[in-house]
Amino acid sequence: AGLRPFEVSVTTLQHRAFTRIALDAQQSFLKKKKKHRVSFRLFAGQVLRKEDELMRREFGWRLHWGASDLLYDHLFVDREDVGDLDSQQMTKYQGGFKTPNSLGTSDSWMLAMNMEADAPFALPLAFFGSLGVSPATLVTQEGRMEEVRSYWEVGIGLRFIRDIAEVWIPLAASQDITDQLEFNNFDFLERIRFVVALEKLDPTTALRRAPH
Numbered sequence: 220a221g222l223r224p225f226e227v228s229v230t231t232l233q234h235r236a237f238t239r240i241a242l243d244a245q246q247s248f249l250k251k252k253k254k255h256r257v258s259f260r261l262f263a264g265q266v267l268r269k270e271d272e273l274m275r276r277e278f279g280w281r282l283h284w285g286a287s288d289l290l291y292d293h294l295f296v297d298r299e300d301v302g303d304l305d306s307q308q309m310t311k312y313q314g315g316f317k318t319p320n321s322l323g324t325s326d327s328w329m330l331a332m333n334m335e336a337d338a339p340f341a342l343p344l345a346f347f348g349s350l351g352v353s354p355a356t357l358v359t360q361e362g363r364m365e366e367v368r369s370y371w372e373v374g375i376g377l378r379f380i381r382d383i384a385e386v387w388i389p390l391a392a393s394q395d396i397t398d399q400l401e402f403n404n405f406d407f408l409e410r411i412r413f414v415v416a417l418e419k420l421d422p423t424t425a426l427r428r429a430p431h
Contacts (some may be wrong), residue, residue, distance in 0.1 A: 223248055236273035237326075239266045241313075255337040256381075262313060262331045274326055282314035282323035282331065282351045282370060309412040311382070314351050317412050318372040318389040319405065320396045325353040337378070345376045347387065370396055385414040 227244040247258040264280045314323060314331040323329060331351040338344035351370045356363055374389040389410050392400075400410060 234278070236270050236275070236278055237266055238268040239264060241265075255339055257336040258334070260315060260333040260335075262315060262329070262333075264313065264330075265328045266326060269326060276324070279324045279326045280313055280329035280353065281321075282329075282349075282353070283316040283318065283320050284310050284312040284314075307409070307412055308415060309387075310416070311414065314349070316349050316351060316370070316372055317347060317374060317376075317387040318392045318396055318400070319410060319412065320370075320392075320399050322395050322399060323351050323353045323368070323370055325355075327354055329353040335376075343378050345378045345385075346374075347376055348373045368395070369393070372396065382414065383416045383419050387412045387414070 224247045225245070227242070229240065229242050231238070231240045241262070241264040243260070243262050245258060245260045247256050249256050266280075309317065309319075311333075314329060315333040316323075316331070329351065330353070331349065333349045334347060336346045338346065349370075349372045352367060353370075354365050355368045356365050370393045372389055372392040374387060374391070376385055376387040378385045389412075391397075
C-alpha cells in the first residue's frame with residue numbers, strides 16, 4: 220500500500236507577441252514503509268496566437284532550461300541568457316529535460332513526459348528518463364515543411380532534498396541531442412546538471428522533501 224499524490228496546473232500567458240496555455244500534471248507513487256517515490260510528470264504547451272514580428276527566441280517552448288526562465292520565477296547562482304548551455308545549474312521547467320540541449324524549441328506546441336524514481340535502498344540515488352515531442356521546420360528545395368520530432372534521455376541522479384538540491388547525470392540520449400553535445404565538445408563532467416532551487420528554501424518545505 221502507498222500514497223498516490225497528484226498535482227495539476229493549467230496556466231495561460233498573455234503577451235503582445237503571443238497567447239499560450241500550458242498543462243503541467245504530476246502523479247507520484249509512494250511506498251509508505253520505504254518512503255521511496257516514483258513520479259511521472261506530463262507537460263503540454265500550445266501557442267494560441269502569435270505575432271511573428273514580435274516573437275523572440277526566449278518566448279518558445281524548450282525541452283531544457285539551464286540557469287534561466289521566462290518569467291523570473293526561479294533564482295540562480297548565475298543567471299544566463301535563454302538558450303545558453305554553459306551553466307550547470309538547471310530548473311525543471313517546461314520540457315524538464317536534464318541533458319543540456321537547445322533542441323525541441325518550438326513557437327507552436329510541445330509535449331514532454333518526465334519520470335524520476337528513487338532507488339529502492341537508503342542512498343539518495345535516483346533514476347530518470349524523459350521523452351519529448353515537438354514540431355521542427357525544415358527548409359528544402361521544395362520549400363518549407365514541418366515535421367514532428369521526438370527526443371529522449373535517461374540517467375541517474377543524487378537527490379539530497381527533493382526538487383531543491385539535486386545532481387543529475389545524463390547517461391544516454393537521442394541521436395540529435397548526442398550529436399549536439401559532441402558538436403559543442405561537452406565532455407562527461409560538463410553534461411552533469413544540478414538543481415539548487417533557492418526560491419523553494421522554506422524550512423518546512425525542505426524538511427518535508429528531504430529523503431528518509
